Amino acid sequence: NAGVMQNPRHLVRRRGQEARLRCSPMKGHSHVYWYRQLPEEGLKFMVYLQKENIIDESGMPKERFSAEFPKEGPSILRIQQVVRGDSAAYFCASSPSRIDTQYFGPGTRLTVL
Amino acid sequence: KNEVEQSPQNLTAQEGEFITINCSYSVGISALHWLQQHPGGGIVSLFMLSSGKKKHGRLIATINIQEKHSSLHITASHPRDSAVYICAVRVEGGATNKLIFGTGTLLAVQP
Numbered sequence: 202n203a204g205v206m207q208n209p210r211h212l213v214r215r216r217g218q219e220a221r222l223r224c225s226p227m228k229g230h231s232h233v234y235w236y237r238q239l240p241e242e243g244l245k246f247m248v249y250l251q252k253e254n255i256i257d258e259s260g261m262p263k264e265r266f267s268a269e270f271p272k273e274g275p276s277i278l279r280i281q282q283v284v285r286g287d288s289a290a291y292f293c294a295s296s297p298s299r300i301d302t303q304y305f306g307p308g309t310r311l312t313v314l
Numbered sequence: 315k316n317e318v319e320q321s322p323q324n325l326t327a328q329e330g331e332f333i334t335i336n337c338s339y340s341v342g343i344s345a346l347h348w349l350q351q352h353p354g355g356g357i358v359s360l361f362m363l364s365s366g367k368k369k370h371g372r373l374i375a376t377i378n379i380q381e382k383h384s385s386l387h388i389t390a391s392h393p394r395d396s397a398v399y400i401c402a403v404r405v406e407g408g409a410t411n412k413l414i415f416g417t418g419t420l421l422a423v424q425p
Contacts, residue, residue, distance in 0.1 A: 232411065244357075244400065246412040257410040292357060299411045300344070307356035 203227070205295050205306035206275075213312045220280040220287070222309045226295030233276045234303060235268060238290040247291075250276060251299075283313045317341050320401050320416035327423050333388040335419045337401030340382065344406040347413065348375050348386050351398045360386070360399075391423045 206225040214220050226233050235247040237260075246260040250270040261268065265283075270276040280287055290310050294303040318339045327333050337346070348360045361368050361375040363384065368375050372391075377384040388395055398420050402413040 234412065236413075236415075243417040244402070244413075244415040246414070249411055257412055259410070260412065294357075296411070302359055302362040303347070303411075303413065304359060305349070305357035 205230075205293060205304050207291075207293050207306035207309050209309060210307060211310050211312070213314060214283045215314050216284055217282050220283050220311055220313075222278040222280075222291050222293075222311070223275040224278070224293030224295075224306055225275040226293075227297075227304055230295035230297050230304075232296045232299060232301075233270050234294045234296075235276075235278050236292045236294065238292065238308075240289065244292065247278070280311075283311075285313050287311060288313045316417070317414050318401055318403055318416040320399075320419050322419060323417065324420045325422070327391050327421070329392060329423055329425050331391050331423075333391050333395075333421065333423075335386045335399050335401075335421070337384045337386070337416055338382060339384075339401075339403050339414075341403065341414070342406045343379075343382075343403040345404045346377055346384050347402040347404070348384075349400040349402060351400060351418070352396075353398070357400075388421075393423045393425050396421055396423050 231252045233250045236244045238244045248268045249257040265281045267279045290308045292308045293306045296303045345364045350358045363377045372389045374387040398418040400418045401416040
């Protein structure tokens with residue numbers, strides 16, 4: 202059973218470009234979470250999705266950020282018009298149910314030039 | 315004040331020593347996680363606790379719900395245990411399943 206997959210592992214974007222981060226949860230997991238780790242800071246919750254539904258997006262910046270988890274395919278975290286402050290490691294986690302352990306992916310390290 | 319506090323922030327130990335990392339939280343929780351992160355690396359879930367004690371190899375995690383406190387112990391520490399250890403709590407109630415994280419404890423085990 203493969204673990205949580207994230208791609209790309211490293212992403213470089215110039216200011217104003219779009220960044221798309223993908224997360225494939227573990228097999229059988231329908232709950233996906235996105236977290237952000239800014240340089241020298243701790244992890245912060247961004248959004249919690251369950252197949253086709255956003256359950257909690259209280260940690261998402263109000264503008265430029267969006268997330269989806271379609272019926273088929275990976276979850277996508279999309280950042281439009283990136284700025285240098287978006288440079289961070291973005292981690293995805295998945296779980297089979299709301300109360301189970303969350304398993305983390307390897308992260309996508311976004312660098313905005 | 316952070317809702318999840320860890321201590322110490324940094325810890326240096328000699329190989330073989332017994333290590334304790336502490337976590338205190340101020341919110342009602344349904345579960346507490348201990349995570350391990352190597353520098354520049356991914357995050358590994360070590361334990362999820364809602365009560366009592368769990369053991370896996372040389373790692374032991376305990377939680378006291380009444381005192382809102384958890385500890386992670388490492389017995390017979392080894393240089394490969396060097397990493398950041400992160401405490402995270404799942405807030406109780408509601409539809410959300412989000413985790414709130416401590417700032418982490420950087421552990422260095424010297425040979």
